[in-house]
Amino acid sequence: MNISIIGATGYAGAELLRLLYTHPRANIIHLTSESSTGKKISAIYPYLRERCDLTLTSLDNIEQIAKDSDFIFICLPHGHAMKVGQLLESKNIRIIDLGADYRFNDISTYEQWYKVKHLHTAASRVYGLAELHREEIKSARIIGNAGCYTTASILALAPLVKNHLIDAKSIIIDAASGVSGAGRSAKQANLLPELYDSFKAYAVANHRHTPEIEQELSILNGENIILNFTPHLVPMARGILSTCYANISPAVDDKTINEAFAKMYGQEFFIRLLGEGGYPTTKNVRGSNICEIGWHIDRRTNRVIVISAIDNLVKGAAGQAVQNFNIACGFDEKTGLDFIPVYP
Ligand SMILES: NC(=O)C1=CN([C@@H]2O[C@H](COP(=O)(O)OP(=O)(O)OC[C@H]3O[C@@H](n4cnc5c(N)ncnc54)[C@H](OP(=O)(O)O)[C@@H]3O)[C@@H](O)[C@H]2O)C=CC1
Ligand SMILES: CC(=O)N[C@@H](CCC(=O)OP(=O)(O)O)C(=O)O
Numbered sequence: 001m002n003i004s005i006i007g008a009t010g011y012a013g014a015e016l017l018r019l020l021y022t023h024p025r026a027n028i029i030h031l032t033s034e035s036s037t038g039k040k041i042s043a044i045y046p047y048l049r050e051r052c053d054l055t056l057t058s059l060d061n062i063e064q065i066a067k068d069s070d071f072i073f074i075c076l077p078h079g080h081a082m083k084v085g086q087l088l089e090s091k092n093i094r095i096i097d098l099g100a101d102y103r104f105n106d107i108s109t110y111e112q113w114y115k116v117k118h119l120h121t122a123a124s125r126v127y128g129l130a131e132l133h134r135e136e137i138k139s140a141r142i143i144g145n146a147g148c149y150t151t152a153s154i155l156a157l158a159p160l161v162k163n164h165l166i167d168a169k170s171i172i173i174d175a176a177s178g179v180s181g182a183g184r185s186a187k188q189a190n191l192l193p194e195l196y197d198s199f200k201a202y203a204v205a206n207h208r209h210t211p212e213i214e215q216e217l218s219i220l221n222g223e224n225i226i227l228n229f230t231p232h233l234v235p236m237a238r239g240i241l242s243t244c245y246a247n248i249s250p251a252v253d254d255k256t257i258n259e260a261f262a263k264m265y266g267q268e269f270f271i272r273l274l275g276e277g278g279y280p281t282t283k284n285v286r287g288s289n290i291c292e293i294g295w296h297i298d299r300r301t302n303r304v305i306v307i308s309a310i311d312n313l314v315k316g317a318a319g320q321a322v323q324n325f326n327i328a329c330g331f332d333e334k335t336g337l338d339f340i341p342v343y344p
Pocket of ligand 1: 007013034035077080099146316
């Protein structure tokens with residue numbers, strides 16, 4: 001497959017390049033950047049020297065990019081991917097957008113939370129979370145790759161919500177992310193002296209991942225779910241840990257909860273179940289496409305607490321995109337992704 005990456009100079013685009021470089025079925029053709037057009041990608045990221053020295057091109061060359069590519073991965077800030085999607089509307093090209101523009105079934109929800117007008121409303125799209133939408137991904141033309149916090153949180157809660165084992169109105173999610181989740185552009189709040197030795201919550205009660213989590217859990221549950229989601233920033237480069245709380249439904253026993261996780265994820269290669277009492281850590285999934293899940297049943301409060309860990313740049317972005325690409329192309333889902341986490 002000839003592939004191009006739009007927005008290759010960002011963290012998500014560069015991680016995608018790292019994964020696709022060794023993918024046996026991907027041939028990287030074009031990489032784009034608007035701020036570094038004409039430079040080599042290895043000049044932006046020296047770790048790529050003598051491996052990938054492709055010259056960055058501009059989105060102005062989208063006609064040529066489209067002509068040369070079978071698959072286009074878009075790694076732009078939200079609001080920009082839909083413009084590229086529009087330009088590619090009449091072309092026979094499949095798209096995976098790593099941002100949020102194609103994640104929502106209800107455009108008005110997107111517009112309300114992202115505060116931008118959607119410009120490509122007619123496009124049919126599929127939510128790119130393989131463990132939930134594998135069949136639809138196979139034939140989708142546009143895949144809206146699931147978000148990072150959302151992947152960790154949805155995967156943690158899906159078995160409980162799907163099987164009605166919890167009170168869907170009682171869900172609370174506390175999640176913490178490494179700073180690469182905020183992208184590569186300079187921000188004062190993300191300077192080392194501001195971040196180091198500190199841990200903070202942000203976007204309380206209004207983070208844009210809230211409606212995305214609600215969308216997918218509502219589909220699974222069959223009822224409209226609203227929940228509390230609180231993101232936190234941790235002074236580390238990669239990783240997300242999501243801790244999810246919910247009240248256990250009446251008459252649901254521990255065995256039923258344990259079986260729900262085993263039934264839904266027992267055969268999932270990228271989900272590592274640590275079982276009841278398990279403690280996922282970001283360190284154990286770093287650099288890999290694995291989502292670790294462990295859960296705890298607290299009969300004192302009658303709540304279940306599910307913890308999940310992912311690498312935000314891999315299962316939360318580029319790895320998920322490659323997993324979706326593999327499914328969409330009919331390749332083995334593990335192709336180019338079967339590697340062990342980087343430790344320590
Ligand atoms: N970082 C993460 O953990 C995750 C990110 N994502 C999503 O992936 C997408 C990219 O994120 P990330 O890589 O972190 O962001 P970065 O800020 O690191 O990179 C953004 C990329 O977009 C390009 N870009 C920025 N503004 C424009 C513009 N106006 N027009 C065209 N190109 C532009 C930049 O290119 P240049 O400046 O060189 O022109 C760069 O390649 C976002 O939608 C994000 O939500 C999804 C999951 C996780
Ligand atoms: C730490 C940090 O700032 N994280 C980002 C989310 C990461 C991201 O890129 O969002 P998507 O997964 O939707 O693409 C944030 O809170 O906005």
